[in-house]
Amino acid sequence: MARGQQYPSERRFLKDSRTGASITQLSGFPTINSKLYFHVNAFTPDSQSLVFKSYRSMERDAQTDAFKVNVDGTGLVQLTDSPGMGGLVLSYDGKQLFYMVGCELRKVCMSTCEEEVVNRIEGLVGVAGLACTTFDDRYYFAEGRLPGGEVAIVRFRTDGTEAGIVYAGMGITHVQCEPAEGKTIAFQHGPDEQQRNIWLIDADGGNLRPLELKHGNGHWMWVGGSGRIMSNLHKEHQGIVTMKEGDAEVERIADGEHFWHASSSLNGQWFVSDTNWPDNGIQIIHADTKKYKTLCYTGSTSGHSQWTHPHPSFSPDGRYVVYNSDATGIPHVYIAEVPTALLDELGN
């Protein structure tokens, strides 16, 4: 079906049987449905709607489309219909969904669903993985695929006036621009012999240096606009740490669980993390008090496939946590309401 196609709601309301949290299943059609990766913006700034990905049909090689949906499960609209789409990210102003098709950066308007080509970078053979934008929505960064297997960190100005490869190398993943100032780009590679796996470069691609954060499990992100990076740690070092470049050592935010994929609230005051080995549910963590408590249990199988990983993340206002689960056998997107009482309890 075409861009702009509206669909009846697929929502289902439920309550977590152990915590009582109110949950809405946002997708119900039985293909592969999944939220955007936990550090990729998917919400409109009013926290009223979000975008997610959905396989067009239940085939391993199916085309993946983007949809938007309201947090109450209404307003399901198809946003993209291009094969080979990748690098999705919603602008922080909530007006444009950016993505790449081949070597082109495109955007689709969230209200009219009109698609435009923003710019292109010749030589890219496809999009390799994740994307991000700066908070002011002026720059879009993504991982592009080069002939020969190298991954390029590509930067586009969203007004179409600039497009180029900032940096390239083998095995680059999880590219994330520091979103407030846009002067530093972080990416993952390795780990090296000192167990560091996050690397920093300047916005022009120069000044490569490691972030001195060790034993990360590969799941990390910038903490809002604070200039700090948070990372989950390997199971044997279980916990979540944060640090700013130049800090002598990391600050430990939480331990006592194997926090698997944590993400930060937009204001940097809260974290939400799934847990695994064992799965003790999704945890809400207060960055200052370091208290944490279970929000809900996903029931997901948490196997190898990405769509089985909950990957929880907050809405901009922190009222909701969106996550994946294949508890029904089919991967779907769920949104849990964060009780005010829980935030009060952890924040005091």
Next chain:
Amino acid sequence: MAKGQQYQPERRFFQDNRTGVEITQLSSFPTVNSKFYFHVNAFTPDSKSLVFHSYKSASRNSQIDVFKVDVDGTGLTRLTDNPGVGGTVLSYDGQWLYYMVGPEFRRTSLTTYEEQTINRLERLSGEFDLACITYDDRHYYVEAVLDNGNVGIVRFAADGSEATVVYEGPGITHVQVEPQEGKTIAFQTRPDEQHRNIWLIDADGGNLRPFSLPYGNGHWMWVGGTGKIMSNLEKAHQGIAVMREGDEQAERLVEGEHFWHASSSLDGEWMVSDTNWPDNGIQIIHIKTKKYKTLCYTGSSSSHPQWTHPHPSFSPDGRYVVFNSDASGIPHLYLAKVPEELYAELSR
């Protein structure tokens, strides 16, 4: 996508919560995934990889493709992309997947994924069921619907030098050549008045005679290269019996359970069987001591569709048992590691 297309692992590791046995879920994409029938070879001889069926899409009339996967869940690769593939069996040397497409006998290399047409037989309608191959990989047998509506037992020489209908008649199923010498072909038809349902013919199709094992439940196979046939018995006669042609009566291996689908290890020393009505899990059985014990519980619904039947079978080295389960709501393929202590306990 094309033959040789590789996919990200879909694996999930877990333990049976009652027996503690380690299990790897090998498929997780939500279409219908199922192992080869329990007496059809699916493993490479090093017991490191196996092949399985996967519906291309979640539709009843979907094309069914064959994939290979390593026992650790990595190396997921598509081997076929043809509509109408049937009669699949892996050569015992692990080099080729043999199958039928329309009137053609084909094979695909497990290393280069090159497909070759070996021979063709115009009498074939394109509808096939089970296939088998001799241990020396020289002769392939398949049950095929012929142009006159009969089911034919069809033999192809793997070198392309022969293609012939050996025998034909109505209601022929479960065709299995004695794999060691290739001189006897066994097949199943409706039970006669003496409740015998397995019939034997010579390799040239002559000398039809019944195999005097009554009350089989339709699930049987040659016991390795011993020349014996084992059969599960109907629920009213619960147990597993084995006999060789000419024996006065069958030897009762086990009883006390309704063993549903049992299969033999390659060396003929062990059997593995699911159970049903009631489902008491997958049982490992030592042929000499006649002791048996539960390996794991599949959680499968064990209803009418074949993909809900566990159909357990061993890897060539006996270290693993592969089985089907739709415990998640979706049919998938699982691999259980057989504990060495279990073997030691049962063989004492």
